[in-house]
Amino acid sequence: ADPSSDEAALVRVAARDYDKAVRVPSEFVAEQAIVTTKAFDAWAEARSKSDFSIFRPHLEKVLELVRKYITFFPPAEHPYDTLLDDYEPGMKTADVQAIFDRLRPQQVELIKAITARPQVNDKFLHKKYNEGKLWDFSAAITKEFGYDWNRGRMDKAPHPFETTFSVDDVRITNRFESDNPLATLFSAMHESGHAMYEQGINRDYERTSLSHGASLAIHESQSRLWENLVGRSLPFWEYFYPKLKKVFASQLDGIGLKNFYKAINKVEPSLIRVNADEATYNLHVMLRLELEIAMVEGKLQIKDLPEIWNTKMKEYLGVTPPNDAQGVLQDIHWSGGAIGYFSTYALGNLVSAQLWEKINRDIKDLDDQICKGRFDALLGWLHENIHQHGRKYDPQDLVQKVTGSRITPEPYVRYLKTKYSDIYGL
Numbered sequence: 001a002d003p004s005s006d007e008a009a010l011v012r013v014a015a016r017d018y019d020k021a022v023r024v025p026s027e028f029v030a031e032q033a034i035v036t037t038k039a040f041d042a043w044a045e046a047r048s049k050s051d052f053s054i055f056r057p058h059l060e061k062v063l064e065l066v067r068k069y070i071t072f073f074p075p076a077e078h079p080y081d082t083l084l085d086d087y088e089p090g091m092k093t094a095d096v097q098a099i100f101d102r103l104r105p106q107q108v109e110l111i112k113a114i115t116a117r118p119q120v121n122d123k124f125l126h127k128k129y130n131e132g133k134l135w136d137f138s139a140a141i142t143k144e145f146g147y148d149w150n151r152g153r154m155d156k157a158p159h160p161f162e163t164t165f166s167v168d169d170v171r172i173t174n175r176f177e178s179d180n181p182l183a184t185l186f187s188a189m190h191e192s193g194h195a196m197y198e199q200g201i202n203r204d205y206e207r208t209s210l211s212h213g214a215s216l217a218i219h220e221s222q223s224r225l226w227e228n229l230v231g232r233s234l235p236f237w238e239y240f241y242p243k244l245k246k247v248f249a250s251q252l253d254g255i256g257l258k259n260f261y262k263a264i265n266k267v268e269p270s271l272i273r274v275n276a277d278e279a280t281y282n283l284h285v286m287l288r289l290e291l292e293i294a295m296v297e298g299k300l301q302i303k304d305l306p307e308i309w310n311t312k313m314k315e316y317l318g319v320t321p322p323n324d325a326q327g328v329l330q331d332i333h334w335s336g337g338a339i340g341y342f343s344t345y346a347l348g349n350l351v352s353a354q355l356w357e358k359i360n361r362d363i364k365d366l367d368d369q370i371c372k373g374r375f376d377a378l379l380g381w382l383h384e385n386i387h388q389h390g391r392k393y394d395p396q397d398l399v400q401k402v403t404g405s406r407i408t409p410e411p412y413v414r415y416l417k418t419k420y421s422d423i424y425g426l
Helices: 005-021 028-047 052-070 079-085 093-115 130-143 184-198 217-229 234-247 257-264 276-298 304-315 345-362 366-371 376-385 397-403 408-425
Strands: 154-156 162-166 168-176
Touching: 005 093, 005 408, 028 052, 052 079, 052 276, 052 408, 093 276, 093 345, 093 408, 130 154, 130 168, 130 345, 162 184, 168 184, 184 217, 184 234, 184 408, 217 345, 217 376, 217 397, 234 257, 234 366, 276 304, 276 345, 276 376, 276 408, 345 397, 345 408, 366 376
Parallel strands: 154 168
Antiparallel strands: 162 168
16 A cells, blocks of 8 residues: 555554554553552552652652563663653654753753743732633633634543544543632643643544644643643733633732733742743653653652652752652653653653644744634644644654754744743843
């Protein structure tokens, strides 16, 4: 068959999935399910008590199984390659390290420049906001974006996520944080980005190996694009801020559009990854990647993890966790054996900026359209170039096909420097 045909892609992807599945003995899958279930419970208890020692023996067992899992596959250039490939097909550890090595010093330099400038005032974002009104406003945003509510819904969950049952049933969840109420808006944007990807996949791929997204990084590029490049942009709020101010008149009284825009883009090195701003977020991911590689290589003992975590947080972000809950225990991923996953978050950021530059070349008046609350051309572009292909292309090949280059950090650095030079007067 023609290598570029759907038929050839279907065989290629199905064969890869099958080969991976049959290499892993069923006895191992059962053991891993039991170990990670116990590890999750231990992690939850350890986090609530801020005591890593409760989780430590379980994480040691999880890591032992992760290393065993690697042995089921042919030797790779690096043992971590086998884990990474489960989330980013075709991506190598050396590729990610090379990308991050170019990105890290530029982000650190930017953060230092920002911290030398006067900080923006965002106190009004943390006043009391009515949960129901925020929920309705966030739902209205997703509808205007193009999330099809006839094929989806939004429910409450402790941590927001998107889940797909079929192309006609793609659901999102959201939450309300009383100390960070407007996060509800950005969570909705983020999850609807994932959902619109799934809703846009070619219907002919339904119930085949080509359904769903190309990879976690490509999926994350869609959620971060709608949340940050659209949802935290000035053109977006030129349209939505008057509406938000009408709903929350007392909370936003006397707050101009530019002040609001600066506040929702405030840069401040913080302890918690999921609450990190755009300028610091990737450093959280790089820290985790380095720790994971060291664990897989056997260069890092689990007992030393909290101390090394805190040291790297100080080195990268200039902050030191006061306890384990806000440090090494903050993420759920390791309890489930999801080692190899974290880099996809940062890679998604980079891809979103690469796509954004191409989109703006193709849609010349995109900012004007966003100012008027029109997102159909943007969503149409994403459907045409990304969504419809599902898993037909490996992530690097898809990015190359659409933008003309493989995943690279330069567009993201340009985006950050342009945005924060305006906000902080760099």
